[in-house]
Structure formats: C-alpha cells, structure tokens
Amino acid sequence: MALMKYAPQALKNLFMKPATKKYPLEKPVYPDGSRGHVTISIDECISCGMCARACPNGALKVDRNAGTWTIDRFDCIACGYCVLKCPKKCLFMEKGYQTPGPEKKEETFTKSPEVLAAEEEKRKEAARKAAEAKAAMAAKAAGESKPAEEKKD
Amino acid sequence: MGKRSVIPFGPQHPVLPEPIHIDLVVEDEKVVEAIPSIGFVHRGLESLAEKKDFNQMVYVAERTCGICSFQHGMGYCESVEHIFGVEVPRRARFLRTIWAELSRMHSHLLWLGLLADGFGYENLFYQCWRIREKILDLHELTAGGRLIFSVNKVGGVTKDIEKEKLEEILRTLDEADDELRVIRSVFFEDRTVLSRLKGVGVLSKEQINELGAVGPFARASGVRVDMRMLGYAAYNELSFIPIVSNDGDCYARCFIRMMELFQSIKLIREAIGKIPEEKEIEVPVKGNPDGEYFMRVEQPRGEAFYYVKASGKPLLDRMRIRTPTFANIPALCEMLKSSEIADVGLLVLTIDPCISCTER
Ligand code: SF4
Ligand code: SF4
Numbered sequence: 001m002a003l004m005k006y007a008p009q010a011l012k013n014l015f016m017k018p019a020t021k022k023y024p025l026e027k028p029v030y031p032d033g034s035r036g037h038v039t040i041s042i043d044e045c046i047s048c049g050m051c052a053r054a055c056p057n058g059a060l061k062v063d064r065n066a067g068t069w070t071i072d073r074f075d076c077i078a079c080g081y082c083v084l085k086c087p088k089k090c091l092f093m094e095k096g097y098q099t100p101g102p103e104k105k106e107e108t109f110t111k112s113p114e115v116l117a118a119e120e121e122k123r124k125e126a127a128r129k130a131a132e133a134k135a136a137m138a139a140k141a142a143g144e145s146k147p148a149e150e151k152k153d
Numbered sequence: 154m155g156k157r158s159v160i161p162f163g164p165q166h167p168v169l170p171e172p173i174h175i176d177l178v179v180e181d182e183k184v185v186e187a188i189p190s191i192g193f194v195h196r197g198l199e200s201l202a203e204k205k206d207f208n209q210m211v212y213v214a215e216r217t218c219g220i221c222s223f224q225h226g227m228g229y230c231e232s233v234e235h236i237f238g239v240e241v242p243r244r245a246r247f248l249r250t251i252w253a254e255l256s257r258m259h260s261h262l263l264w265l266g267l268l269a270d271g272f273g274y275e276n277l278f279y280q281c282w283r284i285r286e287k288i289l290d291l292h293e294l295t296a297g298g299r300l301i302f303s304v305n306k307v308g309g310v311t312k313d314i315e316k317e318k319l320e321e322i323l324r325t326l327d328e329a330d331d332e333l334r335v336i337r338s339v340f341f342e343d344r345t346v347l348s349r350l351k352g353v354g355v356l357s358k359e360q361i362n363e364l365g366a367v368g369p370f371a372r373a374s375g376v377r378v379d380m381r382m383l384g385y386a387a388y389n390e391l392s393f394i395p396i397v398s399n400d401g402d403c404y405a406r407c408f409i410r411m412m413e414l415f416q417s418i419k420l421i422r423e424a425i426g427k428i429p430e431e432k433e434i435e436v437p438v439k440g441n442p443d444g445e446y447f448m449r450v451e452q453p454r455g456e457a458f459y460y461v462k463a464s465g466k467p468l469l470d471r472m473r474i475r476t477p478t479f480a481n482i483p484a485l486c487e488m489l490k491s492s493e494i495a496d497v498g499l500l501v502l503t504i505d506p507c508i509s510c511t512e513r
Binding site (some may be wrong): 003005006008009010019030031033034035054056077078079080081084093 | 205210212306
C-alpha cells in the first residue's frame, strides 16, 4: 500500500532538480537579515567600548587612542549582541558567512585620518578646557583658603 | 543459558552523532543489562554563569543545544523575566511560539531522517531532510540563523516577523504539509518499516512513570506529560492537546513525532492567525535580577528545567539546566534490557538522544 502512495513521489524524484547546490561554483543566496558577519562603519564609531564589553565571547577590542576597532572573526559567534548595544548604531550584521582560514587572525578597522585628526583636535580642546577649569578651581580654592588662614592668626 | 560477556557500545558508533558509552552485558544475542556512562563532551556551560552577565547568558544558554537552541534561549529568558516580574508583550509571546514550533518541526524531521537511516532506508532519510531544509530556510529568513536563532532577549524578542514573512511561512508549511503526507504513509504503512518498529522496545506506562522519562518518549507509552499544557509563551491562547499513544514501542514513538509535526503546523497556522498587530515586541528591563525561578519548557525531546538564582548582581549565582535526554537515559537502559543486540542502535535512536545537551 505504502509503495503505491510513495511511487509518484519516487518518480518525481527521478526528474527533479537536485536539492543541493554545487557550492562553491554556485554562490548561495542568503535572505536579508541573515546573521553572517559583523561590519562597522568605523568613522561613526565614538570608541565608547560598549560593544567590546557586551560581546559574550570577548571577540572585540576597541582602542580609543589609536582609533581602531578590532574583531577576531574566529571568536565571534555572530550573535548580534554588539549590534544591539552600539549607541551610535554603527555596527551592522551583514549576510555572507566569514571565510575559513588556516590560522586565527584579527581584522582591524582604523578611522580615516581626517576623523582621527578631528578627534585629536577635540581631545586637545577638551584637555585645554579641563586644564583651564582646573587652574580656575585651584585659584578659587587658594582664594578661599586664605581667609581661613587669616582667621587662624 | 549462554555465557555472559560485555560489549561496549559507543562513544563512537554509526548511529550516534554524539558520544555516549553504554556497556552492554549480553547473553548470546540478548542484552541483559546496560550500564551507561556520559561525560565525553562536558562543556561547563553552567559555570559560565559566574563569568558572563545575565544578558550575555542568553547567548550561552542558547548554545546548550544545536537543535533545540531556540527553546533553551526561551526557557532561560522566561525564567529571568519571571524574576524581574515583567510582562512580555503579547506579540513577542506569539513570535516565540511560532519559532519554538518551527524548531520543533526541524528537530522531529531530523529525527525521522535519522531513524530512517538507522533502519537502513536511505531514500526516506533524504526525503525527510529535504523537507527539513525548507524549515531551516524559514529560520534563516525570519531569525537570521539556520540553527541558532539569537532572537531572544530578557524582556522579549529582538526581531519581528513582518507580514510578508508570515505569509511565506504559511506557504512553505502548505508545501511541507503535502510532502509530509507522502512520507507519513511510508512510516506508518510500509512493511519493512513496520517489521523494524512494531513491538520493539516496549515500555509500559508504569515503567515510564517510575523512571521519570519525559517528552515524546513518555507520551508514546501513554503518559500525558507535555509542558506546553502549562501555557508558557502563547500556548495558553492556542488550542493544544498533547498527542498520546498507548503502545509504548518504537512505532508509537515514531507515530508521536510524526503526528506532532502536523500538530506543529496546525499550531503555527493558528498562532499566525491570532498574532496581534501591535508593534511592541520587547519591554525594557532595568537593574539586576534578584530572586530565583524554576521554569519548565517542552522541547522537541521533552521537558527541560531551568533554575536561575540571582542576588541583585549582574552575574547570576547559579544557573541549572536539566535537559530531556538526561531524564530519558534511565528508561533507555531499562528498555535495552531483554532487547536483541541488533536492535540496540535503533532503540538508542528512538529516545532522540542529544548527548551534548545532556552534558551541558
Ligand atoms: S559600541 Fe559602537 S560606538 Fe561604541 S565602540 Fe563599539 S562600535 Fe564604536
Ligand atoms: S556578534 Fe556577538 S560574538 Fe560577534 S562580536 Fe558581536 S557580540 Fe561578539
């Protein structure tokens, strides 16, 4: 009985296209939203390090001074948690799995020189302002402590 | 009475994708005793709870198993959500249900294929896996991953399934439904299949209750246990009745899983019909969990426990997972007693063993 019911399917199978693809000759088609690998639009990154702290696998490194964002693709499990956590929304999950390789190596993204220079400028500006504020604070403190000393006398 | 000898079964064996070792004490061709040992792939997932914060643990919990990964993530998230006392939006609960049932389908199809391969019906094996491929494509389309979904988070889900994708799911399920009907007739009626499955490895309801087996394995012996009856996620809003058989043999186990495939299709269709239109799919969760909770979910292989204990810190005090295969091993060993040595491979397969989850 079962044979009779299965026979049409068996015949169909004979003339069907194979269900498998000839990878890598034939490129696979991934749907949109497939979690393949993480990419960064590095110039928008503010090097806050949220992604590196969130990553369950410790696959990310962020260096604020050098302006780099480093990922070890072999440690990354493509969970997408860093993408969720990034406050600037500059991380993306792209389709296409990472390529295999004979050794574990990291991939580093560096900010463009203009962005780096602008950041350096900002940092200097901030440092100058901080120094000024500190000097003002010190002067104020000195001014406040004098009357106290006088009273002691 | 013949001479007794011991035959080691596993950890490497053609029917086993994963390592479990069973010492079979045999007399002639009959097994008289089976002594299991596990621990070949222990991964220490539970102790990672001391190193990763409770949000990161979602991704760790999910990787307990490669087959029922979604339900692991969901079980963990639901237990933490209960500790927080947050109510997950209704749409998120429906989405969780849809994903959970899709992953049940893929798991059962995988098992049916392996079973067919186990009794030497290669053609049927490929037939099952071809349908499974469609379900996996649905996973990738909706969640972004074929096996590991990573869509759960404490407080809801991270991705929505849009209307077009829901329609795509329905379309694919219609196709799968038709194709499943064809292979169902082979599993249920084919003479060679029946001769391998009927009356093999019978366990009674009393034995199952005594040994605490769970899931389709227990339901095949007439025990009405199914954690979906507890109504977590959106199961309380769907018309769900567990499928139970009274035979307790390998055929009944095959029957249960096959019928659950159709049931899953029905549940997904119903869930898609009832899914609310609202936009909300997550609620913000603030602070750290404080308290403990005990969650039970029904995975494709049976009931899984999650115990989470936290004391107001980002790191959990304890996370404990008990997976269904762990609960099924005692009953498996009981079943192996008095079986033929040629049937051992098949019998081990019929509990749908997932050894890596057992070892966590
Ligand atoms: S979280 Fe975003 S902005 Fe912050 S360091 Fe990472 S990529 Fe840059
Ligand atoms: S996708 Fe996950 S594992 Fe990969 S870098 Fe981001 S957080 Fe880390």
